[in-house]
Amino acid sequence: GAGVSQSPRYKVAKRGQDVALRCDPISGHVSLFWYQQALGQGPEFLTYFQNEAQLDKSGLPSDRFFAERPEGSVSTLKIQRTQQEDSAVYLCASSLEAGVSYGYTFGSGTRLTVV
Amino acid sequence: QQQVKQSPQSLIVQKGGIPIINCAYENTAFDYFPWYQQFPGKGPALLIAIRPDVSEKKEGRFTISFNKSAKQFSLHIMDSQPGDSATYFCAASKRGFQKLVFGTGTRLLVSP
Numbered sequence: 001g002a003g004v005s006q007s008p009r010y011k012v013a014k015r016g017q018d019v020a021l022r023c024d025p026i027s028g029h030v031s032l033f034w035y036q037q038a039l040g041q042g043p044e045f046l047t048y049f050q051n052e053a054q055l056d057k058s059g060l061p062s063d064r065f066f067a068e069r070p071e072g073s074v075s076t077l078k079i080q081r082t083q084q085e086d087s088a089v090y091l092c093a094s095s096l097e098a099g100v101s102y103g104y105t106f107g108s109g110t111r112l113t114v115v
Numbered sequence: 116q117q118q119v120k121q122s123p124q125s126l127i128v129q130k131g132g133i134p135i136i137n138c139a140y141e142n143t144a145f146d147y148f149p150w151y152q153q154f155p156g157k158g159p160a161l162l163i164a165i166r167p168d169v170s171e172k173k174e175g176r177f178t179i180s181f182n183k184s185a186k187q188f189s190l191h192i193m194d195s196q197p198g199d200s201a202t203y204f205c206a207a208s209k210r211g212f213q214k215l216v217f218g219t220g221t222r223l224l225v226s227p
Contacts, residue, residue, distance in 0.1 A: 004158070031213060042121075042204050042217030043159065056214065091158050101147055101208035101215055106158030 002026075004107035006092050012113045013082045021077045021110045025094030032075050033104065034067055035091040043091055049075060050098045082114045118142055119207050121218030128195055129226050136190045136221045138205035143186070145207040149215070150179065150190045153202045162203075163190075195225045 005024040013019050025032050031050055035043035036059075045059040051072035060067070064083075069075040079086055089109040096103055120139045128134045138148075149164035165172045165179045165188065172179045176193040192199055202222050206215040 033213070040220070042206075042219050043215075044217070045214040048213050059214070093158070099211070099213060101213050102149065102161075102164060104161065104215070106160065108156060108158050 004092055004094050004105050006090075006107040006110050008110060009108065010111050010113075012115060015084060015114055016081050018078065018080045019082055019112065021079075021090050021112070023075045023077070023092030023094075023107060025073065025075070025092070026096075026105055027073075029094035029096050029105075030098045031095040031100070032069055033093040033095075034075070034077050035093065035106075036061075037089040037091055037109070039088070046077070046090075079112075082112075084114050087112055087114045118216045119205060119218045121205050121221060123221060124219070125222040125224075127224045127226065130196060132195050132225070134192050134195055134199075134223055134225075136203055136205070136223075137187065138189065138218050139185075139187045140207050141186065142207070142209070144209045145216075146210045147208045148179070148181065148188050149206050150177070151204045151206060151217075153204065153220075159204060192223075195223075197225050197227050199223065200225050 007022045034046040037043040047067045048056040049069040064080045066078045089111045091109045093104040093106045126134050150162045151159035152162045153159040163174045163177045167183050178191040181188045202220045204220050205218040208215050
């Protein structure tokens, strides 16, 4: 596709429920990033993939958060046993090049609300 | 610990005015400083970026001013238009690192 596609756009989860958020990057983009954006805040880095390899997961807030990109294209961010503090917009970005912080294209995000 | 401090939190200017948004950083290892624009319900989009070897960069109506000694950089929007009303984020990254560190954002409103 022409841009980064994320689904679902909105997700309401009951506290304790597991959720899975999907990201379809731009075709051919090597790098894929996940960011978390709390209401009224800037995005915060969660994790980075280069092709299928997860090279940096330093931003994942707890072991309830897990991300994968098994074939080097589509990625899934999974949150287990959701808590109210997980409520945020989850942004995915992709970049053509590896190992750089420029050239990001962000998707429109998934807004997760935990009730 | 906030590595990039952004101000003001919100800003209102009249059409044609020149809003200025400021950011400051502490980490001297940062070497890439982009500005992103975000509309409601959309992801951030890159506006303009600068590296510390230059003091100013212009792209269209957008200008970044960079002061390496003060560890500050700012975004100026010339001849602002109502369509520029959005939230603006500064960010920074270190050479060899892929992740961006974002400021807290400035909500800009340009009145007609």
